Amino acid sequence: MLIGNSPRLNWSLLSPGGTLAGLLANQFGEAKGLQISALMYAALALVLLTLVVNIIGEVVLRRVQASTAGLR
Amino acid sequence: MTTASATVESKAGALTATDPHSKARLFGNSAWSVICAALSFLTLIPLFSIVFLVFQNGLPLLTPFVFTHLPPAPGLTGGGFGNALQGTVVMVLLGLVISTPLGVLSAVYINEYSPKSRLAGTVRFVAKLLTGIPSIICGVFAFSIIVLSTGSPSALAGGVALAVLTLPTILLTTEQALIGVPKSLREASYGLGATKFQTICRIVLPNALPAIMTGVMLATARAAGETAPVLFTAQWSSYWMRSLMEPAGSLAVLIYNFATLPYDYQIHMAWTASLVLLIIVTITNITAQTVFGRRNK
Numbered sequence: 001m002l003i004g005n006s007p008r009l010n011w012s013l014l015s016p017g018g019t020l021a022g023l024l025a026n027q028f029g030e031a032k033g034l035q036i037s038a039l040m041y042a043a044l045a046l047v048l049l050t051l052v053v054n055i056i057g058e059v060v061l062r063r064v065q066a067s068t069a070g071l072r
Numbered sequence: 073m074t075t076a077s078a079t080v081e082s083k084a085g086a087l088t089a090t091d092p093h094s095k096a097r098l099f100g101n102s103a104w105s106v107i108c109a110a111l112s113f114l115t116l117i118p119l120f121s122i123v124f125l126v127f128q129n130g131l132p133l134l135t136p137f138v139f140t141h142l143p144p145a146p147g148l149t150g151g152g153f154g155n156a157l158q159g160t161v162v163m164v165l166l167g168l169v170i171s172t173p174l175g176v177l178s179a180v181y182i183n184e185y186s187p188k189s190r191l192a193g194t195v196r197f198v199a200k201l202l203t204g205i206p207s208i209i210c211g212v213f214a215f216s217i218i219v220l221s222t223g224s225p226s227a228l229a230g231g232v233a234l235a236v237l238t239l240p241t242i243l244l245t246t247e248q249a250l251i252g253v254p255k256s257l258r259e260a261s262y263g264l265g266a267t268k269f270q271t272i273c274r275i276v277l278p279n280a281l282p283a284i285m286t287g288v289m290l291a292t293a294r295a296a297g298e299t300a301p302v303l304f305t306a307q308w309s310s311y312w313m314r315s316l317m318e319p320a321g322s323l324a325v326l327i328y329n330f331a332t333l334p335y336d337y338q339i340h341m342a343w344t345a346s347l348v349l350l351i352i353v354t355i356t357n358i359t360a361q362t363v364f365g366r367r368n369k
Contacts, residue, residue: 021208021300028215028304029225036220043212047205054204058197 020046123350130347133340143310143326149337153345155312159227159320160349162313163306164295166231167238172288174235175242183250184272196247202240208300210236215305227313227320230306237301238291245287249280282364289360293353299324323349 006016020042031039091097138152182192214233219225253276261271277284306320308329313320323345330342 021206024208024212025300025303028212029307040212040216043209047209050205050209051201054201057204058200 020049126343126346126350129340129343130345133344134347138341138344142312143321143330143341144337145310146333146338147335151341153321153323153326153341153348155309156321156323156326156345157348159230159306159309159313159322160296160324162316163227163230163234163302163320163322164292166228166316167234167295168288168292170232170235171239171242171291175239176246176284179243179246179250180272180277183247184268184276195243199240199243202236203244206300207237207298208303210234211301211303211305214301219305222317224317225305225307225319226317227306228316230302230320230322231316233301233305234295234298237298238295241291241294242284242287245290246280246284249283249287250276252283253279286360286364289356289364293356293360296356297324297349297353299328303328 006018008016010017023042024039024046027035028039138154139157140154141150141152142155143153144151178195182195186192210233213236214229218229218232222229257275257279258271261275266274302322303325306322306325308325309319309321327342327345327349330338330345333339
């Protein structure tokens with residue numbers, strides 16, 4: 001809500017930008033037809049992003065647990 | 073184990089090579105303690121300032137009146153958020169009715185029936201991944217399976233979104249609760265001739281119940297406060313909800329909508345709704361930790 005939800009590409013941290021979640025929150029309610037598909041694509045990007053980060057986290061966690069398994 | 077203690081000793085030996093009572097060393101140690109204490113106080117500041125602001129701005133409008141009346145139209149004053157409270161309660165309960173049996177029963181399967189199977193490992197892994205998924209994705213999911221197929225936003229879709237959101241939490245806490253039940257209890261039950269089903273129903277689940285309920289309460293508190301999953305699945309309605317198939321208001325969406333309106337009264341109403349939500353979530357959390365936490369010991 002606070003980022004400004006601006007549909008523009010900006011490299012400055014001080015100018016309004018947008019987030020995937022903000023885009024979905026703002027537009028899904030009134031979306032029709034092709035816009036729904038486009039928003040679904042944005043949701044897919046968001047899911048893949050979080051999945052990749054979470055899977056990396058899980059792999060790191062398992063590796064740490066495997067390496068400290070002898071200590072417990 | 074032996075290698076670990078050996079490395080600890082060698083590290084301690086390396087440290088004592090310098091003077092253990094040197095002033096610089098003692099000073100460094102106490103300086104770090106002070107820095108850590110100061111930083112942990114710093115983390116309390118956001119929490120307390122949020123609570124303070126919500127109370128300061130929300131208390132003036134907090135009367136029994138707001139719980140029984142419909143929200144005012146933009147620009148008008150008077151009215152409350154009874155329908156939003158109704159919507160939140162109905163959707164959270166609906167979400168729990170769907171996710172609690174699913175979560176508890178699958179936790180029973182992956183912990184009691186086949187803990188080492190590939191299916192159990194997959195379910196555990198997927199549940200962990202699901203807890204990390206942004207809540208708005210749960211909304212997108214419920215939107216695509218319910219709103220698109222029934223043709224209109226509904227409280228049912230909001231409930232399903234909240235069910236997806238709470239399912240992994242309930243599943244994982246239930247699994248931990250089942251792990252916490254001592255193996256000797258199960259063995260005693262089998263020794264008396266009970267079947268697996270009888271053991272689970274009469275021994276394992278009753279013993280794990282307090283911990284399971286704690287998980288359910290924490291999931292409830294989280295679901296009540298989430299805006300994103302209900303934002304476009306239940307959307308918003310300014311009227312009392314009469315059936316599960318029509319759009320419904322909720323406290324979280326009311327706060328989201330009213331906080332950005334240019335009217336003082338609506339902004340204050342959003343603060344009051346925040347206060348009510350804060351109180352509900354706090355009471356649920358404290359109940360979970362005291363009532364069920366104590367019996368758990």
